[in-house]
Structure formats: C-alpha cells, structure tokens
Amino acid sequence: MPTPATDSPTRVRRIYDGHAGLYAPSVVTEAAALLDTYLAIAEQHGLDREAADGEGWLALAAAEAVSRKYRRPKTERTSVELNKLSTALSNALTTEGLEVVPTPVRMGVGVAPVPGGPTWGMAGGLAVALYSDSGWELMLNATRTTSHSIHAPVTEAGAAEVAQLVHGVLVGATRDPFRRGR
Known part of the structure; x- marks a missing residue:
C-alpha cells in the first residue's frame, strides 16, 4: 500500500x-x-x-x-453587486476561451459545451448562477437541474477561479459533479 x-x-x-x-x-x-x-x-x-x-x-x-465561508454571504448582495459579479464571470469565461450562451437558469450565465468534452443529455452545456443569498452554483444549462456549490471567493478574482473550474469540467480535466460514481 x-x-x-x-x-x-x-x-x-x-x-x-x-x-x-x-x-x-x-x-x-x-x-x-x-x-x-x-x-x-x-x-x-x-x-x-x-x-x-x-x-x-x-x-x-x-x-x-x-x-x-463561501456557502452564504454575511449579508445579502444587492442587484448592483450581482450584476458586477455576473459581468466579471462572463468576462472570465470568455478569457478561458469559452462561449457564453443564453440560459433558462435564473441569475445564471450559460456556457456552451466544448467539442470533445462531456455532454449531459439535452442540456446545452453548463450554467453558473450567483444569488443574493448564496455562493456560486454550478448547474446544467437546462430548465430543470440540480446544482452543486462552487466554493470560491465571491469576488472578481473568485469569478476567474470559477471560470477555470467550469472550463475544467467542460473539457473533462476537472471531476464532473454531475456524473454518478464520481
């Protein structure tokens, strides 16, 4: 051993x-x-x-x-804060070479699947959401989905780390939380 x-x-x-x-x-x-x-x-x-x-x-x-520390904020975020962080996430995802797409996920940023990467049935890639009372949440880019917490600082620097993690899941380099028997 x-x-x-x-x-x-x-x-x-x-x-x-x-x-x-x-x-x-x-x-x-x-x-x-x-x-x-x-x-x-x-x-x-x-x-x-x-x-x-x-x-x-x-x-x-x-x-x-x-x-x-990263599950819930001490105080609820304002819509201005949420918009700023959503923009930072979109920019970070683009910097990672990913395509930002529309999503039915409330307060979410959709990310298109990448060629050769894993797929999730009919889901059109992944989505990341951030709400006034939560940390980052990863879900399938679909109407009905489960979510998994992304433990990262809820800052612009944290958005860049979230984008790197999402990129890793999309190319199969990071463990996929949606797969059974992870």
Whole structure:
C-alpha cells in the first residue's frame, strides 16, 4: 500500500474531492494554511503531526471551516453587486476561451459545451448562477437541474477561479459533479 501524501494541500484536496461541490485553488490553499496552523498548535502541546491528526479530523475541520465561508454571504448582495459579479464571470469565461450562451437558469450565465468534452443529455452545456443569498452554483444549462456549490471567493478574482473550474469540467480535466460514481 502506498504511503498517503502528508502535505496539507494534498490532504485538503483529497477531502474536497470526496464532496460533490467544486473547490477553487484559493480555497484549498486557505484550508491547507488553517490545517498547518492546527498542526503547529498541536505540536506546541507536545503532539507530533501523526498523533495530532492520524485520523484526519483536523484536516476535515480545516476543510469544512474554510468551505463554509463561501456557502452564504454575511449579508445579502444587492442587484448592483450581482450584476458586477455576473459581468466579471462572463468576462472570465470568455478569457478561458469559452462561449457564453443564453440560459433558462435564473441569475445564471450559460456556457456552451466544448467539442470533445462531456455532454449531459439535452442540456446545452453548463450554467453558473450567483444569488443574493448564496455562493456560486454550478448547474446544467437546462430548465430543470440540480446544482452543486462552487466554493470560491465571491469576488472578481473568485469569478476567474470559477471560470477555470467550469472550463475544467467542460473539457473533462476537472471531476464532473454531475456524473454518478464520481
């Protein structure tokens, strides 16, 4: 049996890969930094890293604590903020070489499928939505769909990370949250 990786970013990524949502690189980095802080405190209390987190509870706590920050805003966003972020997302998707298309998803930005990439039945690609009381949400570009959270900062820089994740799903390089048996 191979020895599992012990660096914090790899441990956090492994936890996030087991969840249905998508996690931006900055969120992984932030959670890994929190895990390193937890482990440093454990060492100050006389525990080595293996003893402190042999079962993975500290890694899980760090991953969950950070991802929760991006599920809901502290205060609801205004329509001006939503429009600014939607424009930033559209621009970031275009910068990624993706085609922005109409979508029936309320408050969504549609993204056309890419040649050779995965398809989802009759859905015309993917859509990303952002609401006044939520973080980024990924869904199929269809009238009826399920959504998966994209844990990323709700900022212009976060929009760029969301665009990179969507691009990865569309070309098959990022785990597809809509596939069974992910």
